[in-house]
Amino acid sequence: MNAIARCSLLAACGVLLAGAALAAKPRPAPTPDPLVIERPWARATPPGSPVAGGFLDVRNAGATEDRLLSATSPDADKVELHEMRMDAGVMRMRRIDGGLAIAPGGTLTLAPGGFHLMFIGPKHPFVAGETVTATLRFERGGERTVRFEVRPIGAAQR
Numbered sequence: 001m002n003a004i005a006r007c008s009l010l011a012a013c014g015v016l017l018a019g020a021a022l023a024a025k026p027r028p029a030p031t032p033d034p035l036v037i038e039r040p041w042a043r044a045t046p047p048g049s050p051v052a053g054g055f056l057d058v059r060n061a062g063a064t065e066d067r068l069l070s071a072t073s074p075d076a077d078k079v080e081l082h083e084m085r086m087d088a089g090v091m092r093m094r095r096i097d098g099g100l101a102i103a104p105g106g107t108l109t110l111a112p113g114g115f116h117l118m119f120i121g122p123k124h125p126f127v128a129g130e131t132v133t134a135t136l137r138f139e140r141g142g143e144r145t146v147r148f149e150v151r152p153i154g155a156a157q158r
Contacts, residue, residue: 034062035102035141042119042148043112043155044128052076052126054117054134054148055110060102067099067139068108075132077121084113099139112156128152 040056060066071079081096100115102108110116117134119126126132131147138144 033141034060034064035066035138035144036061037136037144037146040146040148041155042117042126042132042150044150044153045122045126046153047125049122049125050120052119052122052132053112054079054119054132055112056117056146056148057110058102058108058136060104060106060108063104064140065104066102066141068102068136069099069139070137071117071134072137073119073132073134075123075126075134076119077123079134080118080120081115082118083115126150 036059038057038059040054042052042054045052054071058068068081070081073079081100082093083096084091084093086092095118096115100108108115119132119134128150130150132150133145133147135143135145
C-alpha cells in the first residue's frame with residue numbers, strides 16, 4: 001500500500017471514529033409528560049340512550065397551569081365538559097365553556113356528581129366490559145387519546 005493510500009485509509013478511519021464518538025454521546029433524557037391521565041371510565045348505557053358520562057383524573061405534574069379545553073369521540077356525535085351540582089336542593093347540570101383548569105401539582109377530577117365528560121348522541125350503546133375512546137384537548141399539553149373502560153349502569157366512583 002503506498003503512502004497516499006495509507007493516508008486516505010487513516011483519514012477515513014479518523015472520520016469513522018469521530019462519528020462513532022459523536023453518536024455515543026449520551027442523549028438527554030426525554031422530558032416526562034406533565035399531564036398524567038388516570039382511571040378513565042364511562043358508564044354503560046341502555047340502548048337508545050341520548051347521553052353517557054365519562055370520568056377520569058388528570059394530574060398536572062408540571063410547573064405550569066394547563067386547561068382541559070374540549071374532547072371529541074368517534075363513539076359519540078359530540079363530547080362536552082359538564083358540571084353537576086346541587087342548587088337550592090335541585091341537582092342541576094350545565095355545560096362548561098372555557099375549559100377546566102389544572103393547577104401545577106394539582107389534579108382535575110371528573111367524577112359522577114361533579115365535573116364530567118358528557119358523550120352526546122352515542123353512536124352505539126356503551127356496553128360494560130368494552131371500551132370507548134375520546135381525544136382530550138389541553139391548552140398547553142395538546143391532544144391525548146384516551147380509552148375509557150365501560151363499567152355497569154349505575155357504577156359509582158372508582
